[in-house]
């Protein structure tokens with residue numbers, strides 16, 4: 798059982814997120830998503846449109862996702878990987894090299910982001926066309 802873990806806010810869930818989760822699941826057999834809590838988003842300087850519970854419910858409805866846990870701090874990744882016995886830590890490549898220090902305890906994988914879609918693009922496009 799190869800276990801993969803990934804982190805994010807996943808706000809205004811879109812096809813770029815889904816492609817990331819699909820490819821993440823393809824790296825193993827079990828996918829854990831550490832979902833940014835609302836309080837952590839404040840630390841990240843992000844204000845999610847959907848609160849944590851709704852973002853969690855939407856992620857849990859995705860066939861590629863096996864478990865959703867809260868992400869509350871930047872520093873929890875190492876203990877999460879140990880606690881959940883993750884074999885692969887995976888992020889989109891906007892984070893490339895940012896988490897390489899985790900490579901002593903798991904495989905670190907960065908996948909190409911999906912071009913042409915993002916939560917901020919959705920917000921901007923809706924603002925322009927309203």
Ligand code: C2G
Pocket residue numbers: 804805806807808813814817833868871887888889890891892909910911912913914915916
């Ligand atoms: N993503 C992607 N393609 C997009 C948009 C997002 O592949 N068009 C990926 C990101 O690279 C990330 C995941 O989808 O791996 C979630 O994206 P966000 O919700 O924007 O996550 P982020 O705010 O980057 O949070 O501790 C890490 C942070 O929690 C990551």
